[in-house]
Structures are given as structure tokens and as C-alpha cells.
Amino acid sequence: MTTLDANTEPRSVAGTRTWPAALGLMRRSLVNITRLPSAFIPSIMMPVFQAVAFSGTFFAIIQIPGFPTDRSINWFLPLGVVMGSGFAGIGIGFSTINDLEGGFYDRIRLTPAPRRALLTGPLLAALSRSTIVTAIVLLVGVLFGARPTHGVLGIVPLFLAALGIATIGTGWGLGLAYRFRDMRAAAIMQLTIFLVIFLTEAQTPLFIMEGWLEQVARINPFNNIIRLSRLGFLDAPMTFDNTWGGLLAIVGIGVGALWFARRGLDRLSDV
Amino acid sequence: MHNAALPIVAEGLQRYFGSGDDVVKAVDGVDLQIQPGEIFGFLGPNGAGKSTTVRMLTTLLRPTGGNGRVAGFDIVDEANDVRRNIGVALQDAAIDPLMTGTELLRLQAVLYGLPKATHATKAGELLERVGLTAAGDRRVGTYSGGMRRRLDLALSLIHEPSVLFLDEPTTGLDPMSRISLWDEIRRLNNDGTTVLLTTQYLEEADQLAERIAIIDEGVIVRKGRPNELKADVGSPTLFLNVDAEATQQATTLLATFGELRPSPEGALGVGLDAGPSAVSNVIRDLDQAGITVRHLELHEPSLDDVFAEATGYRLEGADT
């Protein structure tokens, strides 16, 4: 290290640690979302609506022989949760686009906060939002007749799937936000999350499907996450065999998405 | 003093955007050595490369070539150490409009790793310092432009940085707000903070900066103390009025001090080759010749003249 003149000697500031910085950014993200009712209310209402409306509209599908549950809300509640959590994740991407466009993100990047805190902070916010959405959809779902078939334990896979999708959505959303830095990223985020969730057993089980969708859903790793979310709500037993595929998908895609975000963050100083 | 010990050093700093035939050389080899405790003015029109240079020095943008050290640390390899020691007030004061002033300051304190116990007092002090105590709990979205700039400055001071970058801090401000911000910058400088200030206002650079650099099309075209730069442009012009019947004699006499210059109606103008100190000689000679001087004005070359001479054009809206 170089010796410095008295005037320019670095006024010692302790190194910023990851956790406090991440928690600070999480707090900001959560407080801000409540100050934007036009974004906040739909983010809660849409998953609730999706769970209720799908189970009402497609009520009849439970009558198809072999359908894995006799309550349509049991089938569609987890879908609402997964969709809501995905949007909780990419919602972080949206607000980061705003920060990037408005220039506030430069302020954040100027701080000595560890770069991983810039990702974990928003991630924690997304996980919190996902937890809130899951709890609300679950509550409303139960009011509309949803019944976990494996007791309280059945709720665990639902939360795991929700947190997993929220993580994936955050990584993907942030990564796209860093690369495009404008609203184009938001359109791509929405479209992709929508596609990967719907090109699964989202609406009906594989054995009921026909043609192309069955082929796609079979190889779509997100199908495992959807299955995981429904484990506690179907008549089939909850076994590890049914669980590990979803967990693996979450870890695999989640790590990939966060890596995508990290690369994007590092490359911000290239443009 | 060795370069490495200076608060801001740039050597051949380059930043190109795009590639191939479309490459834009936003900054093309900038050298800077800024002294401790100095206010350095970085002057140039929009798009000249000021902000790009600042973005590189503040670790926001990776240089294409060359290198830089800020507060003794390399801007690429030791970016986090640089960040810890610099304060930056950004162009346009981009601040999250949904948060309150106090919340922003506290977030800033968290991100700079200040001890938790100090956050509240620190935020309060800074708000008071920039005169925003009453507005501290209001959302930034409700602030005026001047208030945002002041908050932005407060945000950049939370960790008591030794080097302060101010990127066009007064662009778009009304004259009153501008002057109060200038006062604050001088006060910070008196406390020992080194300041690099970019501006497109000649007057701002003239008022605040001990040394300036003029950047144009990514290249520094002039560098030095404002007075020296002005002196380099040419000699000061002396305008004087004498009685009409003495005009002929006075003109002959003045011509011995330098070239005669265009002057306002009724006045005589001469460029003083020997500089301002020649004024007393002019007066004495005129006096000895029995010519009474009715009115006298000495015009130093302005930074505007320096700028025009360096770049071949004048800054829009330049104060002359």
C-alpha cells in the first residue's frame, strides 16, 4: 500500500459486511413496494384470483377419470402460489429497471457494499414477498375449500416450491434488468416466466394432455417444481421419489439464474 | 509528490464505446494529477467526456485503456477501497423518489458499513448541514430540484470521504441554489476534502476551482490555474477615455505598450504586452504628456476566451 499525505489518508471506514447491507436493501425493497399500490395490490390479488378463477372455470376437470384430486381448488391453488412467487421474483427485476433507468442504481453501485449483497438483498425481499403471497393464497384457498391432504406437513413443499420459483424469478429478472436496462427486460421477464410455468401440468396432469404440450411439459424442468408445489394437495402419497425432482430443479435453475444475475451485475461497469 | 500519493491520478485513461468503424472515443487518453485539498474543475460541453471520466474514476465504468488511482487505490483492481474513500454526487441527482431523505441517508449508512449506533445522528447531522431537516421525513418525489441536489450531496458525505466527485452539481439549478451549493463545496474543501468538480459553466469553474482542465472530444486541451490560462491566451486589454483633442497624442503613446485593440465608441484600447503591471506606467506616461484620463478599465481575458482559443468554439450560454 502507498503512503499517503496526511490530507488524503483514507478515513478508515470499516468494511461493509454482506448481511447488514443485504438486509438494508431488502428493507428498502419491501418498503418501496408498499408505496406503489399500483404494483403491490395486483401482486397479491392476481395469484389469489388465479387460484380461485381457474378452479371455478375449470371446475369440471376433476371429473376426468383418474384426476389426482377431487377438489379443483386443491389443483389450482399451488399454481396460483407458483405464479405469484414467480412474479414476486421478477417484480424485483422491474424495480431494478426503474433504479437503473433513474440512475439510483449508480448510487448503490458506488457504495463499498459487497456485490453479493446487491443480489442477496433483493433476493431476500423476493422471498419475503413470496412467503406473504403464499400465505394469503393458502388462506383464501382454504376458505374456498382447499384441504391439504397430508396435513400441515403438506404445506412445506408448497412453500419450498414458492421460494424456489421466487429465487429463479429474482435471478432471471435481475440478470435481464442488468443487460437491457430498460422496459424491454420487463416484457421478456413476464413472457418467459409465464411460458415456463404454463408449459407444464399447470392446467391438467400429463396423462390428460395431448400432443405437443405433453412432450414439452415432460422435459420442462419447471414441471417438477409445479409437481412439488402440489404434493401436499393431491391424493397420491408424499414420498421422496416425488420430491427430489422439484428440489433438484430449484437448486439447479436457481443457481444458474443467480449466476446469470451476478454476471450481469459485473458487466454493468462495461457499458 | 509521487503520483501514487495524490488523491486522484489518471494516466492515459481511455474509454471507447462500440467497436469497428462505429467506435466512439468518449475519453481518449486523459492525464490528471490532482493535489490533496484542491478543488479541481473539469470543464467541457455536454458529451466532451467529463462524465465518462468521472464514471471511470468512481469505479462505475471500466476503462478501455490507461489507469487511474483514487485515494491511493487502483480504480479497477482495488475498486472497493476506492469506493470506501470517495463521495460522489451524480449528475441529475438520481435518487429514489419513493424513499424519504432520512431513509435514504440511513440506507447509505448501512451500505457504507457505518456502526449502527451512529446512523440516526449521522442522518440528522447531514440533513441539518444541507438544510433539509424539515423535509427529512418527506418522500424525495416531493422535493424540488435544489433540494434533491442538496440531499444528493448529503448522501455522498455520509462516510466522510477524503475525495469528493461532483458531476455537474449545479446544472439546472436557479442562481440562489447554485450559490448556496458553491458555499457548501468551499466549506467541505476548507475541511480538507479534495474535490473534483465537472461543470459546463465557466463561471463555476472560475469561482471554485484552483486548477481546471478543459476537455473536448475526449481529450484534455488545456490544464492549469485559471489565471495562468487566461494570461496564456494573451495580454489584458486596457480601455481608457481621454479628452477628444488629446486622442491623437494618446493613441501614439499607447501604441508603445502593445497593439491597439478595437474599443467601444469614444474609448481607446490597447493590449498590454507587459501584463496588468504596465497600467501604472501608462498612467504616468499619459500624465507626463499632460493628458487627463477620464475613465479607465482593465479587461483580463476570461475563461471563455481560454475555452474558445483551446477548442475553436465558445460554450453556449457562457458568461463573459
Next chain:
Amino acid sequence: MTDTAADTRPKRAIELTPSNAAQTWAMSKRSIVALWRQPALVVPSIIFPLFFAALGTASFSRATNLPGFPAVDSYLDFALAGAIVQGILFGSTVGATALATDIENGFFDRLLSSPSTRSGIIIGRMAGGMAYGAVQTLIFIAILLPFGLTVKGGILGVLAMTVGGTVLALAVGALMSAMAIKTGSSEAVQGAFPLLFIALFFSSAFFPRETMSGVYGRLADFNPISYLVEGFRDLTIEGFTFGAALNAIVIPSVLAVLTVALSLRALRSRLGAR
């Protein structure tokens, strides 16, 4: 436009009493061109309904055997009506959002202070949406035909659906424009869009009312969108009947009368407030 007369006339100040028709046409052209130039806003209103129709066809083909389902060759035939209505709900929001943006940036006030007629401004604004509604109807049918769609109603059925789609675009466009004029905020207009989506879901747009249970089914019974969709659907899966054509055209027409009146009222109160 005929400019030949103008060429032979001596030049003079701009004519201040052009025909209302010309004004309305100019406004319409502007709104149609605006849609054409913003594919990013328009394309989702084609893609999403098609996606849902495709998804539904692959997911629900076995559901068409369930009691309460009409006799169809495939879910695709059943889904067409819902796709068209969904697409028009989507698309009509775009024009209203543009109107709200006009209000936000002051262009609308300039229009109002020009000698253009009020109804010309409103109808002109809707015209783009109406043309787009017709085009959407035809696009959905054309794209889905190669995938096994059969329209039993034939040419007459397609024609009736196109008219119905046009009028529906007017009805929805006027409703959203009323919203735009009242609030003057494009964000509010976009924020109201999910309400349309909810209304669509609480109808028989995706599954027959006969298969729905309890309260949900009753809600669909009360929802005019159900009958509108069923008009379109009958034209697709049963054939052309005047009853079906009436449902497909008269229901949106009644809605349009109501919503246009609503938007004119919103306009009057906006003018009154100035």
C-alpha cells in the same frame, strides 16, 4: 384525400370549417397508424389468446367428453370464441391508454381547443380499435384454421363474428376511454385492465357454464360476456343461426351504446371542469 381542388385555388388561410367527416377520418387515421406503429403493444393481444387456445386444446381435449360440454370435434373449436373476445379486451386497452397519454401530455386539450367536433375526437379515437377488432377476429380464425378449427357457420358465421368483434372493440374501447377521460392517467387505464380479465374469467369464455359449480356458475349466468361468447361459439360449433348472430352482435351493440354514452359524459364533465 382530394387535394386537386386546393391546387387550382389561390392560396389563402387555412380553411376553418372542414367537414366533420374529414376530421373524424383524420383522427381515425391517426389512431390506426398509432396501432400499426407500436407492434410491441399490439402483438401480445394476438399472441396471448392464441397461446391460451393452444394450451387449452392440448390440456382440455379430454374434458370435452364431460357432461355439460357441447358436442365439439376438439376443444379448439370451443376455444375460438373465448380467444377472440380475450384478444379484443386486450387490444382495446391499447387505444384507451394512448388516449390517456394524449391527455397527460396535453395533446388532447389542444384537440379540444381546435374546431374539431367532440364526437369526432371520440369516434376517431375508437376507430383504430374497431378496425383492429375486426382484423383480430379474422386473424384468429385464419391462424387456427390450419390447426383443425372448423367454423360451422361458414362465411356468414365469420361475417357475423367480424361485425360482433368490431362492435365489441367499440364497446370496450369506449369503456376504457371513459376511464381515460375521467382519470387522465394512462396508469389508471392499464390498472383497470385486470378488471376486464376478471370479468372474462367469470364467464363461459373458457369452459361451458353447465360445468361450473354453485356461485361461480351463477356469476357466469349473470355475466353478459357469457352470452356474447356463446353467440360466437354457436356460430363456430353449431352453424349460422339468427339467434347466435344476434347474441354475437346485439349484446356488444347494447354495451357499446352504454359505454359510448359513458365516455361522452366523461368528456362533457371534463370540458365543464376546464
